[in-house]
Every structure is written in C-alpha cells, then in structure tokens.
Amino acid sequence: MPGVDCHAAGIVGEGTAVKTKNLWPASFLALTGIFILSILSACNHRCDIRDRSGRGHEVTAQGYGTIKAIPDVQEWALEVEFARPTMSEAVTETQKVVDAALKACAKAIPDSNDIQTLRIYTRKEYQWENGKNVFKGYAASQSIEIKLRDFSKTESLTEDLINAGVTSMNGPSFSHSKADSLHKEAMALAMVDAKTNAGRMCQSVNLKCDELVSAKENPIQESPAPMLFAKASNMDMGRAEGTGLSVKPGIMSFSAAVEATYRGK
Numbered sequence: 609m610p611g612v613d614c615h616a617a618g619i620v621g622e623g624t625a626v627k628t629k630n631l632w633p634a635s636f637l638a639l640t641g642i643f644i645l646s647i648l649s650a651c652n653h654r655c656d657i658r659d660r661s662g663r664g665h666e667v668t669a670q671g672y673g674t675i676k677a678i679p680d681v682q683e684w685a686l687e688v689e690f691a692r693p694t695m696s697e698a699v700t701e702t703q704k705v706v707d708a709a710l711k712a713c714a715k716a717i718p719d720s721n722d723i724q725t726l727r728i729y730t731r732k733e734y735q736w737e738n739g740k741n742v743f744k745g746y747a748a749s750q751s752i753e754i755k756l757r758d759f760s761k762t763e764s765l766t767e768d769l770i771n772a773g774v775t776s777m778n779g780p781s782f783s784h785s786k787a788d789s790l791h792k793e794a795m796a797l798a799m800v801d802a803k804t805n806a807g808r809m810c811q812s813v814n815l816k817c818d819e820l821v822s823a824k825e826n827p828i829q830e831s832p833a834p835m836l837f838a839k840a841s842n843m844d845m846g847r848a849e850g851t852g853l854s855v856k857p858g859i860m861s862f863s864a865a866v867e868a869t870y871r872g873k
Contacts, residue, residue, distance in 0.1 A: 666821060667806045668806075669803075669806035669868060670865065671797075671805060672863070673797025673801060673864050674797070674862065675791075675797070677786075678860070680757060680785050681783045681785055682755065682781075684756065686751065686753075686769065688774055689775045690702050698747055699730065702750055705772060705773040708773065709774050710725070713754050715768065716758065717765075719757075722756075724754070726752070728748060732745075759857065762853065764852055770852070782857045782858075784860060798825075798864040799868060803868065819870060820868060820869070824866065826866065
C-alpha cells in the first residue's frame with residue numbers, strides 16, 4: 609500500500625486567534641489526537657488537503673484501477689537461415705523454406721496483414737582454423753513476423769513450421785486486440801477510486817468535494833508478457849515429423865494510476 613502523506617492545512621477558520629503560551633490542556637490534546645487519527649484512517653492512498661485562500665479547500669487524492677483479461681493475440685518471430693558454398697545456393701535454400709513457412713502460416717492465419725516477411729540478409733561465413741579465418745561459404749537468412757489470433761491452431765501451426773524447416777521460433781509474446789479500450793476502463797476505475805479516497809478525506813473534516821479541478825495519469829510499471837523460445841538445435845526442426853508447441857497465455861493486467869484534485873466546500 610502506498611505511503612500515507614496527509615496534510616490538513618487551513619482547518620482553523622479565518623480570524624481565529626491561537627495562543628501558544630504554556631501547555632495545552634490534556635483534554636484538548638486528546639481531542640486533537642482523535643481528529644488527526646480520523647484523517648489518517650480516511651486516507652487509504654496518498655492524499656492532501658490544502659487551503660487555497662479565496663477559493664476554499666482543494667483535496668488531492670490518488671486512485672488505482674486494474675482490468676484483467678485473457679490475451680487474444682500471439683506474436684511470433686520466425687527465422688530461416690542456411691549456409692551453403694555459394695550465395696545462390698544459400699538464398700535458394702532459404703527462400704524455399706520461407707515459401708513453405710508462409711504457406712503454413714496462411715493455413716492458420718486468414719488475415720494476410722498478420723503475416724509480414726522482412727528483408728533477406730546475406731553474409732560470408734568464416735571459420736577460425738590454424739590461426740586464421742578460413743572462408744567456408746555464404747549464409748542467407750530471412751525473418752517472418754506473424755500474429756496468431758486463433759489459439760486453438762497454435763500446436764498445428766508450430767508443427768507445420770517445424771516440418772517446413774524453420775530454423776528458430778521466438779515467441780509467443782501475448783497481447784490483446786482491445787488493449788486501448790481495456791486501459792481506458794482501468795483509467796475509469798482509477799478515477800472512481802480517487803474520488804472515493806478524496807470523499808473519505810473530506811468527510812473526516814466536514815467538507816464536500818464534488819467539483820473536479822484537475823486530474824492526471826501517473827506512470828505505472830506493467831509486467832512483461834512471458835515468452836517461449838524454441839531453436840532448431842533443440843528440436844531437430846525439418847528433419848523428422850515434429851510435434852507442435854502448446855502454450856498457456858495466462859491473464860493480462862491493464863492498470864492505471866491517477867492523481868485527481870477536487871474543490872472542497
């Protein structure tokens with residue numbers, strides 16, 4: 609729970625004289641202690657009451673809101689790479705597997721916008737032998753980024769990709785197609801929470817605070833989505849009938865934190 613930082617400034621009305629000579633009576637101190645405790649108990653989150661001369665009191669409180677949802681999008685990064693004696697052979701072999709991978713993706717992903725191929729990359733391959741770099745051939749690689757929205761096809765798609773000869777699969781990372789809307793819902797809950805906290809604070813000092821003066825969103829740290837990484841060296845991709853991968857997406861949290869100021873009357 610956030611630290612409590614509650615200030616009750618300007619509670620004494622204008623024109624009230626306060627004498628500080630000698631000690632206060634014990635009964636007054638007891639009542640004052642009860643008053644302060646009532647303010648602290650009303651302030652579950654960080655809150656603040658300030659006396660704005662001529663404008664009444666302003667109450668600032670924080671609020672938090674969280675919406676939980678099951679992810680409905682998987683994102684995968686696929687890699688195809690081959691090394692061959694000539695560049696032509698390396699590019700041809702890579703393109704052959706990329707075409708097979710794209711065909712497998714099209715079976716599970718109806719929207720072509722969810723399948724993206726990135727540019728091909730080629731390089732010379734060297735190996736350190738007898739104290740010097742020895743040229744071994746050429747390597748060609750190409751990446752494919754996909755979004756899978758039908759989670760029931762995860763196992764069959766990954767199996768097809770393994771059998772197609774994909775070198776590595778990086779993923780999935782999980783997301784939600786309505787992330788913006790879910791964040792707005794969390795923001796609305798945070799505003800309700802802030803108003804509730806401000807109301808409790810005002811009630812403890814016999815004020816009403818229904819007029820919103822200002823509000824702002826505070827940054828909040830989101831937990832990263834889990835990822836799975838599968839590589840050819842561990843799975844012997846493309847050499848035998850593979851077994852697809854199954855995943856459990858879990859639950860995503862969309863959280864918001866706000867700081868709202870209300871005018872107390």
